[in-house]
Amino acid sequence: MTARDLAIFARRNPTIVAGAAILAFMTVIAIFAPFIAGDPRHMNPVNRLLPPSAAFWFGTDGLGRDIFARCVYGARISLIVGISVASASVAIGLAIGLAAGYFRRLDNAIMRLMDGFMAIPAILLAIAMVSLNRATVAIVIVAIIIPEVPRVVRLVRSVVLSTREQPFIEAAISGGGRSLKIVLRHILPSTIPPLIVQATYVTASAILIEAGLSFLGAGVPPETPTWGNMIASSRLLLARAPWTIFFPGLCLALVVLAVNLLGDGLRDRLDPRLSRRM
Amino acid sequence: MFAYIVRRILMTVPVMTLVAIIVFMLLHLSPGDPAAIMAGDNATIDQIAAIRAKLGFDQPLWKQFALWCFALIQGDLGNSLFWGDPVIVLIGQRAEPTISLALTTISFAVVVAVSLGVVAAANPGTWIDRSVMGFAVMGFSLPVFVVGYILIFVFAIDLRWLPVQGYTRISEGIGPWLHNLVLPSLALGMAYVALIARIARAAMLEVLSEDYIRTGKAKGVAARPLLLRHALKNAAVPIVTVIGIGVALLIGGVVITETVFNIPGVGRLVVDAISRRDYPIVQGVIMIFAGIYVLVNLLVDLSYTLFDPRIRY
Numbered sequence: 001m002t003a004r005d006l007a008i009f010a011r012r013n014p015t016i017v018a019g020a021a022i023l024a025f026m027t028v029i030a031i032f033a034p035f036i037a038g039d040p041r042h043m044n045p046v047n048r049l050l051p052p053s054a055a056f057w058f059g060t061d062g063l064g065r066d067i068f069a070r071c072v073y074g075a076r077i078s079l080i081v082g083i084s085v086a087s088a089s090v091a092i093g094l095a096i097g098l099a100a101g102y103f104r105r106l107d108n109a110i111m112r113l114m115d116g117f118m119a120i121p122a123i124l125l126a127i128a129m130v131s132l133n134r135a136t137v138a139i140v141i142v143a144i145i146i147p148e149v150p151r152v153v154r155l156v157r158s159v160v161l162s163t164r165e166q167p168f169i170e171a172a173i174s175g176g177g178r179s180l181k182i183v184l185r186h187i188l189p190s191t192i193p194p195l196i197v198q199a200t201y202v203t204a205s206a207i208l209i210e211a212g213l214s215f216l217g218a219g220v221p222p223e224t225p226t227w228g229n230m231i232a233s234s235r236l237l238l239a240r241a242p243w244t245i246f247f248p249g250l251c252l253a254l255v256v257l258a259v260n261l262l263g264d265g266l267r268d269r270l271d272p273r274l275s276r277r278m
Numbered sequence: 279m280f281a282y283i284v285r286r287i288l289m290t291v292p293v294m295t296l297v298a299i300i301v302f303m304l305l306h307l308s309p310g311d312p313a314a315i316m317a318g319d320n321a322t323i324d325q326i327a328a329i330r331a332k333l334g335f336d337q338p339l340w341k342q343f344a345l346w347c348f349a350l351i352q353g354d355l356g357n358s359l360f361w362g363d364p365v366i367v368l369i370g371q372r373a374e375p376t377i378s379l380a381l382t383t384i385s386f387a388v389v390v391a392v393s394l395g396v397v398a399a400a401n402p403g404t405w406i407d408r409s410v411m412g413f414a415v416m417g418f419s420l421p422v423f424v425v426g427y428i429l430i431f432v433f434a435i436d437l438r439w440l441p442v443q444g445y446t447r448i449s450e451g452i453g454p455w456l457h458n459l460v461l462p463s464l465a466l467g468m469a470y471v472a473l474i475a476r477i478a479r480a481a482m483l484e485v486l487s488e489d490y491i492r493t494g495k496a497k498g499v500a501a502r503p504l505l506l507r508h509a510l511k512n513a514a515v516p517i518v519t520v521i522g523i524g525v526a527l528l529i530g531g532v533v534i535t536e537t538v539f540n541i542p543g544v545g546r547l548v549v550d551a552i553s554r555r556d557y558p559i560v561q562g563v564i565m566i567f568a569g570i571y572v573l574v575n576l577l578v579d580l581s582y583t584l585f586d587p588r589i590r591y
Contacts, residue, residue, distance in 0.1 A: 253419055
């Protein structure tokens, strides 16, 4: 692919390129955090609540910590949670959804169970799980995966249900193919494009739920800087030092926006039928 | 029709049973002794034993679940460990602010979102359409608490138009009540407006491409009645569906919004209960919220016949 091809692609798919660029930038920052920013936990009472300056780009918080450094390290948690939740819930949801869609006997039981999970607000289910366990990043990830899986299952099941009525599946069945082979060879591929799009929306939702958990004090341990707990710990300083809330809020909004732009762009490309309507 | 309604209501029973099982198992499947977790880090062995006996944790699991479900059916959600009062009473005391917040948010969000969706669909591809869609993506990406603090900073701290936080009971007058609810409803409604506007636009575009709309236009139906009476009514089913599904989003947002704006509602109750490990309250609030979600979606399903007479059960 030449530079010219890339330019054409960018002009035709501005949202994909914009979203991917922001995410790539944030990922690089998260990976190389120690080289970019200072110690996010270093407290210095002399430097309390300094506004943004050359020394402290994003200012300092109520304990004199560097907000820029905390924002840079906070990107790690958001991205790790977003990506792990998306990949795990897509994998689990795909397996359950294929089973529910193809094996009619399992369908009813699985879908009722999913209805049960969908009826519980995601953030409450996650809060309850985290509060009952020692709050670690792994527990937070599992607590967000559980409410996200049913959404993936519903999507996969609906694609499977419409695909299995196609003549080529009938042909495969009458050709004597085994169920497992039919599912994996002939049905699975048609679930991939909508799943890629769904994965981006799950990522966005997971980042927002993690931030909400951290904000409510039910997320990862408070010594780990996250955008959500930065906002929570500064909320009484809003009038005096708005930058303590503004910058982590901006990071959070920017990353979620990038993921959503990427998702919308991918949907337009992968499913042109939908793109005209949405 | 009547048979369908009965059948549809009966369908909520297995869903709520599953919710009850999930909520119950959540406590008992987590590693460690739930009584010790609830008692906190500084509890003595006697205190833990007292909690275990009080909540019946020394009984076999099936018996605990049966007793819990039996109480649940009678509307008994157990007693708070911290307050000692019945959970249902505590929820009742804090219901007014939460219901007020939810109702003001839903009413303004539905009106704004449907209008935005209709206007965007009526002018596809124009700057109006683009800005509505742009707003929808933004509204979906901004966390409730970030929107909340931006609104507080601009309208309460800087401009001083509205109160920073708090809640005034409706019995003290509609004016002060509404005054306190403007910012929380805007913050909470943002994502909900984005979600509904997007679906409303999509549904309207679909309907506007139908032949009967062209026929209407050709026979000279004015633009406004064509859009609102002929098109919107036929686009209602997906819009109402997403209003129902979005209630889940709204309930999650309520918990955070009440914390941001310091509203003494059910959301605050559950957040405080979590830090105190007051698990009966957490279980009770989850059951109530899940019940509301199931009920709203039941009403949505039943409302389809109002919008589309072709749907007969």
